[in-house]
Amino acid sequence: MVDAKIKRLKERHEQQMAQLGQQRQRNQHRLEQLQRRQHSLNQALERAQSETAGASPMSWQNRSYWQGQLIPAQGKVQREQQLAQQELNRVGKLWQNALSKRQGLAWLEQHRLQQHQAGERRAEQRQQDESGLRAGLRHSRSGERPRRQD
Known part of the structure; x- marks a missing residue:
């Protein structure tokens, strides 16, 4: 019953x-x-900054536009990365806890099996001892010497 629960x-x-x-x-x-997305954003921002070096006012305006788009996107992706890493760590800890519990239950199951086997060996030994005593009593009543059981 307990073994089934385990x-x-x-x-x-x-x-x-x-x-x-x-x-x-x-x-x-x-x-x-x-x-990968963060890497792509970093590359796009670097390209936008390097392409406008010494360029016309229109290029500067274009650069400002892209920086205005890419920099907030980088921040958003960084926050998402942090949250994803935290979630990955949380799930990893839950997995480790489940593994520890499963290993503990496996140990308990093995321990119970060993206890059961030891109990069976003791019962078998007790039965052999009792049958040896009974055989010794029968022989002592008849005057014979008990034979050794090997």
């Missing part, structure tokens, strides 16, 4: 770990996308 709990933690693993992969993918 087994169910262990299975539940394994399912939770699988779900958290998938969620962690999605979060990692999202973070990588944001990093």
Whole structure:
């Protein structure tokens, strides 16, 4: 009964770990996308700044427009990256906790099995001892010496 409960709990933690693993992969993918987007924005901003060096007033106006668009976008992507990293860390900790619980349940299951086996060995030994005593009593009543059981 208790072993069945442990087994169910262990299975539940394994399912939770699988779900958290998938969620962690999605979060990692999202973070990588944001990093690529940040890199693209950085390159676009660098291009806009380098192309207008020594250029006409129209180019300066164009540069100001692009900086006005790209700089806020960079800030937004940085905030999204921070949130994605925090979520990735949170899910990673949940996964580690689920792993620890599952390992604890596996240990408990193994410990209970060893206890059960030890109990069976003790019962078997007790039975052998009792049958040896009974055989010794029968032989002592008949006047015979008890035979050794090997």
